[in-house]
Amino acid sequence: MLLIYPPAARSTEPPLGIARLAGFLNRNGVPARCLDLCREGLDYLLGLELGSQDTWTRGALRRRSRNRALLRDSAAYTTPDRYRRAVFDLNRALKAVSAPFGVEAGLADYRDARRSPLRRSDLLDAAAAHEDNVFSPLFRSRIAEALSAFPAQAVGLSVNYLSQALCAFAIAGFVKTVRPDLRVVLGGSLITSWVAQGSLAADERFGGLVDAILSGRGEEGILALLDAPRRVPTAPPAFDDLVAFDYLAPTRILPYNFSTGCPWKRCSFCPETAEGVRYVGSRVGTAVQEIGALVARHAPGLLHFTDSEIAPLYLRALAASPLGVPWYGFTRFSPLLTDPDFCRSLAASGCAMLQLGLESADQRVLDALGKGTRLDQIDRALRNLAESRIGVFLYVLFGTPAEQRDAARRTRDFVASRADRIDFINVAIFNLPMASAEVPRLETRAFYEGDLSLYRAFVHPGGWNRDAVRAFLAEEFNADPAIKTILARTPPVFTSNHGA
Template identity: 25%
Template sequence: MLTKLLFPPQWIPTQPYLSLPSLTAFLKANNCNVSQIDINTSFYDHLLIKKGLQVYYDKAQTKFHELESKKELSPEFQKQYAALSSSILFGDYVINGVEDAKNIIKSKEDFYDIEKLFNAFKILELGLKLASSAYYPSNLTFHSYDMRHSCRKSLDVLEAINDREENIFIEYFEKYTLPEVLEGNPGLIGISIINISQLIPGLTLANVIKKADPKIHINIGGSVFTRLINEISKTKDLFSVFDSVIVHEGETALLRLIKHLDNGFDIRDIPNLIYKKGPEIIVNRLSSSGEDINLLPTPCFDGLPLDKYLSPELVIPVLSSRGCYWNRCTFCDHGFGYSGKYRPRDVDLLFNDIKTLTNKHKTKFFTFQDEGLSTKIIGALSDRIIDEKMDISWLADSRFESSFSHELGSRLSQAGCKMLYFGLESANERVLKCMDKGIKKENVLKICRFCKESGIWAHLFLIFGFPTETHSEARETMDFILHNSDKIRSMSFGSFQLTKHSKVYENPDNFSISKIYKDDAIDLSLWYDCDISAGLSKKDTEGVIQ
């Protein structure tokens, strides 16, 4: 039986995502007939060409003329008219410039000209705006896909996947994706949904496939559904679009599902599987241990459009562990997406992964997808890279650990580290303690200095509006960044979000959260609005960010 694994829009198309290559490698190692398709990248590549954008431009013009023919426009139609007229106004400019813009982003010379790069991305963003206007009020960017229908409500999602007027993906999937998916008569389709921005596009894809061939078993997986186990098990209507869901880690479950469909392996013995049986939704045993990361093969990227990613070089993602070794930040629920405890991959195996992928794909650029590389792993791996004289460049997420020394920074740089992302979140000691970050400001500055002196770019993430944070504490964070701009190379920031399964969500009284807003209709939400009785209000936080 042929299994096809699909990665749907919307996700930024700069490099492959690791979910499909990991599953594909595992299934191939177990003698399964499997192939993978990055539909997300193919979609963006098809849209952002002259011929592709022309189709959306013509559609936008048709809708514009329909509105112009009306004697009077309602307020909502006035907004649509404005969006369409804006797209038509810059349409020719974007259509004629889109292919040059893509070439600049993929050029090994022009990519590093910041003005050219900025203008190229601007043209591509305008292209996405043009395409979106044809499906107003939907809005597609490189970072999100928003519709009038909420992705937080199952009833809205079910409406969205059939809304041909506002869903930008239906026609594309039917015309271009479906023939490729159905080729070879697959018996199982697996769709990986790892972000809420993929939910409506991913289920739209499932719906298109199910209508074309109801006999194909469609399985959905990914961290989105792991966070929604209770909700999915109560939402029977969604199972009209797919047949089963795998939650938590998927390798063993997917292999056993293939065996079930192939030769009758008992479906009740498939861990982490949710499926419909008659009128009931069945939730099988949830695995408490997860995969042994040291028994997993090197990810396989065969079949992916490696020449179509928006990058001057092929960048390959790798993973040194599963879970988060700290796993204590009170605002975070990342660890909930994994089974079991933190499991690091043996450094020799990790080094072999990188060496194998370097040789196979003729690239020397890598990103580590871990929530945070420990100094122990990152140091040991760097030693292997240096000893083997491997010429690679890479970036990773790390933490402000006291064990991060100047000597370690030098070794990382020698091993090819170009950039490290650090979650500082706040520069106020009290707020850091509330977050249970386990870091000290004195280490932050030292490590940023070590990175700068070693030639490693340090990027910091900040969160404003954490419960109980005051104006003065937020100002302390801003002043800390501004006064140390000689050491901190760049930073990005956002506002606190109350995520499902975080420690703040589970213990609201401990963080002065007086009310969490829940609505039975919002049954697919991964975050909630809330009232905070101490510290910055939501409006205050917006003012700080502005």
């Protein structure tokens, strides 16, 4: 099976989803290869030539190779202005070279003026017009080359972000045109969300373009689809086709996950809760052994644990058996972090940064959201993490149904008064998931035009609507001097991927 990660998404590390499937298939006797067209697409675009442009674009194009090299140099990360200039320049260069194709392909996004990834008919149109896709010459040659190297029966496309959907369908269209004998399979977290939220049926075939939809963990359905017997229940990810690439990071970052789904799954604002995806965790011993073997084989400079939440079970295991490599990932403000000794052990185990959802600093809002956290514990956790020199990437969320302006101000004051313990911040405005339990209780309407939309717009019961929230963010939250300092050092475009 040929497993493809399509453009366009942030390219700082090899894609874990296809590496996991490749590892599992190979151990079960099905030859599988990985092709990261997202990563290759970046260099392909940076190699395109362009005619006359405005001064900034001309400069950005002239500096593209230098900027690309700069983002792989750790020295650039110690000079924020230089780093930011390189990121914005590269983004501008990518958008300029893709513009003649009617699209804007950036470092983390892909916009097509004529098509929306949220409309089934537009996805089908992208497949039919695959030759017009900006990456078409690249995927024509690379897929043909990969398929000639081994006998694949199927091509799997891992679609995790909306910015990948149109290119994934263009690739599917190309494969079905040149090799109609191959089965095309769609999977990944975007596909899972569409299926879980009911906008995509599990037996949808897009008029014969797609032969199967795999939602959730691909391992569960892939062998049945290929009619292959299961010889081993689990296997470590196989990065062999991916690690030679030079990703946009100053060190080799290796992703790994202990689990899929979320062990908490009670936060009302979160797609994990709305979609009800089953939580599946690895055995601690197996995970620690797999990570050890991957570290020995690939010598990463940083491990990225991609779990929706690294559960306390795994945090304890990491603290107890240091991996010898720095690591970062998402976790909850659990009571574990209120223990200073535990935070010191985490730091000693290599924990460089934790991504933590504060969401709100109003206890009533936290309770209404089902977050299960207490502000006094969060306060202690932030102090312990700062004392242990573990970086904090904090997530805040405004405009939830339970929030009002006074609660939002409490969040601002909480963050501002603890700015010295917060390294980076992500500020979001609440989107109501289509399948949220709150939908029947609210007055809602379509959020985006399109039959594959993931969210619904709603009328806030207290009048705290998006426009008011946006104005509050611009005038009161982002403008606070202490918060401004955190925002200024938060990596643009790459955010947490470059935080650690």
